[in-house]
Each structure stands twice: as C-alpha cells, then as structure tokens.
Amino acid sequence: MAKAKTHYTCQACGYQTAKWLGKCPDCGAWSSLLEEAGAKQDEKRPAWGASGGAAKPMLLKDVSGDAEVRQRTGIAEFDRVLGGGVVAGSVVLLGGDPGIGKSTLLLAALDRLARQGAVLYVSGEESLRQTKMRAERLRVEGDSIHLFAETDAERVLAAAEALQPRALVVDSIQTMYLPELGNAPGSITQVREVAGRLMAYAKRTGVPTFIVGHVTKEGSIAGPRVLEHMVDTVLYFEGERGHPFRILRAHKNRFGSTNEIGVFEMKGAGLVEVSDPSALFLSERPAGKSGSVVTSTLNGTRPLLVEVQALVAPTGYGTARRTAIGVDSNRVALLAAVLEKKEEIPLVGCDLFVNVAGGMQLNEPACDLAVCAALVSSLQNRPLDPHTLVLGEVGLAGEVRAVGQVEPRLVEAAKMGFKRVVMPAGSARRMESTKLRVVGVETLGDALRAMFD
Numbered sequence: 001m002a003k004a005k006t007h008y009t010c011q012a013c014g015y016q017t018a019k020w021l022g023k024c025p026d027c028g029a030w031s032s033l034l035e036e037a038g039a040k041q042d043e044k045r046p047a048w049g050a051s052g053g054a055a056k057p058m059l060l061k062d063v064s065g066d067a068e069v070r071q072r073t074g075i076a077e078f079d080r081v082l083g084g085g086v087v088a089g090s091v092v093l094l095g096g097d098p099g100i101g102k103s104t105l106l107l108a109a110l111d112r113l114a115r116q117g118a119v120l121y122v123s124g125e126e127s128l129r130q131t132k133m134r135a136e137r138l139r140v141e142g143d144s145i146h147l148f149a150e151t152d153a154e155r156v157l158a159a160a161e162a163l164q165p166r167a168l169v170v171d172s173i174q175t176m177y178l179p180e181l182g183n184a185p186g187s188i189t190q191v192r193e194v195a196g197r198l199m200a201y202a203k204r205t206g207v208p209t210f211i212v213g214h215v216t217k218e219g220s221i222a223g224p225r226v227l228e229h230m231v232d233t234v235l236y237f238e239g240e241r242g243h244p245f246r247i248l249r250a251h252k253n254r255f256g257s258t259n260e261i262g263v264f265e266m267k268g269a270g271l272v273e274v275s276d277p278s279a280l281f282l283s284e285r286p287a288g289k290s291g292s293v294v295t296s297t298l299n300g301t302r303p304l305l306v307e308v309q310a311l312v313a314p315t316g317y318g319t320a321r322r323t324a325i326g327v328d329s330n331r332v333a334l335l336a337a338v339l340e341k342k343e344e345i346p347l348v349g350c351d352l353f354v355n356v357a358g359g360m361q362l363n364e365p366a367c368d369l370a371v372c373a374a375l376v377s378s379l380q381n382r383p384l385d386p387h388t389l390v391l392g393e394v395g396l397a398g399e400v401r402a403v404g405q406v407e408p409r410l411v412e413a414a415k416m417g418f419k420r421v422v423m424p425a426g427s428a429r430r431m432e433s434t435k436l437r438v439v440g441v442e443t444l445g446d447a448l449r450a451m452f453d
Helices: 074-084 102-116 128-137 153-163 188-205 226-230 278-280 329-342 364-378 406-415 426-428 444-452
Strands: 006-008 033-037 089-096 119-123 145-149 168-171 211-215 232-238 245-253 261-267 270-273 292-299 302-314 324-325 348-354 388-390 420-424 437-441
Touching: 006 188, 006 245, 006 364, 074 188, 074 245, 074 261, 089 102, 089 188, 089 226, 089 420, 102 119, 102 128, 102 145, 102 211, 102 270, 119 153, 145 153, 153 188, 168 188, 188 211, 188 226, 261 278, 261 302, 261 348, 261 388, 278 302, 292 406, 292 426, 302 364, 302 406, 329 348, 329 364, 364 388, 364 444, 388 406, 406 420, 420 426, 420 444, 426 437, 437 444
Parallel strands: 089 211, 089 232, 119 145, 119 168, 168 211, 292 388, 324 348, 388 420, 420 437
Antiparallel strands: 006 033, 232 245, 245 261, 261 270, 292 302, 302 348
C-alpha cells in the first residue's frame, strides 16, 4: 500500500509546494500555506469530468444548434441578470457579503421554480428549523421545496440523484466537503473538488445548480479563482448593510450579457424588486443645491438615471485629497486636471469629494461631463437646473466626445420629467427626434457655459 503524500497549498491562490513556506511565492500572502493530504499513488480516482455531451468527438455541423430552453424564476430582476432565465444544466455562483440577502434571494427564486416541480435546498450553515423560520418570514409555502441540512457532498449528490429536482441550491460551497480528501471544509482542495462534482452532476442531468460563495475582505469570492472559471455564471450581490438597496451584478455569464444589473430593496418581508430604479435613485435628490448633477448610465439594455454629487472645499493640509465613491478616483483626478489646465478652474488647493448616490457604480466615460459639472457647481456654489441631464466623455484636450446608445438614455430622461440635455455635438447630429431640448457642445468650456450661464 503506497503512502499518501502531503503537500502545502496556499489558501489564497491555490499555489502548491512540497514544503512549508512562510510566504506564498505566487501571491505574496503570509502564513497562508496549509498542509493537505494528496491522493495515494496507487489509487485511481474517478474522473469527474464536466462534460455532459457525447462520449466521442462529433462534427460541429452534427451538433444540435437549438436555442437553450430557459426557466423563469418569476423574479424579473433576477431573470434579467441571468440573461432571460435559468438555462438547464447551468451552474450559477452567487457571492456577496454576509447578511446581504443571498440566501433570501435564492429561497424566493426556489419558491417560484417549485411551482413546476420538486426543488432541493441544501443548507450547510443553518438547521432545518432556521431555514423554516426564514421561509415563514418570506411567506414561502414550500409545497415542493425539499430541505436538506448536510455538509457531506457525497450525501448531497446522492439525495439529488434520488429526488431528481428541477433546481438545486447549495448554501454554501465553503461548508461542503468530501470525506476521502481528508482536508478541512473550505480549503482550496475541498472547494475545487466539490464544485467540480456539482458541475458534473448539473451537466449530466440538466439540473440548474446555484452555489452560494463567501467573499473575502477584498470583496472577491473566497477560494481559488479557478472556482469562478469552472462555473457558467458568476453573480455578485452588492450593497451596504445600512442601505436598503441591493444590486445584483453579473461578472461572468456564458448565456447572457455581463452588463445587466438587477435592483432590489430589502424590506421586512424580504427582497422586493425595483422595476423603476431611476425614480428610486432620484427620489431623495436635494432641490436647489449645488454640486448635484444627473447623468445617465447604461447597464446592458437598461438606461439608469443617477445623481452625481460633488463637494469642493479648501484643503487644510499640504496635499489636497481626492476621494471618490462609485466612480474611479483616478478618473476624478484626471478630470480635475483637465478643468484646471484647460478651463482655469482653481482646484489645486481644494479637497475633492465625489459620490454616486444610491450605491451605483459608474464604469463608462459617458459620465465624465457630469462629474466635471458637479465639481464646478460645488466650487462656485451655483446649482444646476434640476431638469437638465448631462452626458459626455471628456478628453485630455478638453473636448467632449460622443457617447453610444443615446436614444434609450433620452427616452428614460423624458419619462422622468427632464426637459433639456447637454450632450456631445457628435451624438446630437446622429440622433433622431426627441422630446428634450438638446444642447450640443464640442468642448468642456462650451458645456460649462451652457449649464451655468
């Protein structure tokens, strides 16, 4: 009988070495290498491949090209982020901070899917009674929801094989383990192997599988990055504990767009969909205050109106601060430099604070002009017209560049009661008719004069 070899695995990146090291040579983490038992040399481990197709190679022209059949969860915002529904045999990884609402969302989705047949909810962190209490709070009847409090992945797969559910939820992947590995639950080896077997089961049976993953202090899903590479869809549930709004964002999706987002509001009875996020984000906008500008950002096919806030104050230190929440701080510093150099706006001796209200993230350059307008408005203490929308990318030469997909942005703005839009002249020339009064600008100076003169 050959002796099982041991190795040391970094719990941060998955790097393996034959001896213990204080610092991981790959990712640089300290004290992250733990001893793990490897497979015996004469032991032939079963092949848990992820392929659910044919047992032999096929010609591309012989493969069926039918569209994937999707199951609707009944939660419109959830279906939007998934790309229109759940694809049979797909594996979805859902991550987020503790208490953000991951289990609440999946239990509510299972309640809808259970109307089409039996579903299985596996909890490795809560007892059956605790899950039942949460279901009662969410008003989930659960006539076809089967609960299973288990951490042994082999028993979970055996229960799924016997029940043959329409959907499977594993909460969470860090609590599952395989007894033959001998490693602690949540370790690199356990997470990788358990996820591989769950994915093999999903591909073979066509059962959509949802996996809940813990996140680290940096906000990424705990465990090796290979876990995100293995699954079909990676979703992040974002939001702050003291804030009622939750944003579901797709970071990877093999069956849909990664630009779509879903907006929810946390209430006493659970998560409630927000069908009109623009009205929600602008509902508490201060009237007649400087430093507040509304812009439009595009997430997939959905235009959203968000408020960009800025506060400019004289610095009390030798070096001025540049703080940004919801927008790239480097981008804010770049725009401040353009204002200083091209328009002679005195921002060098001022602290700049920029915030996107509602917890949204602005990742596209179409919001540059709104950031500049908010900074100038706060510095000069001059409020912007509350019925004006600001759009445009700002270049280093002070020019205002065109943005894409202007029509849906303006349709959303007209629906919210806006009457005027300041936007790039290049986009205005290519645009069709709109209900808003369009002011086309070519330079940053033209835009500022149009907004404040």
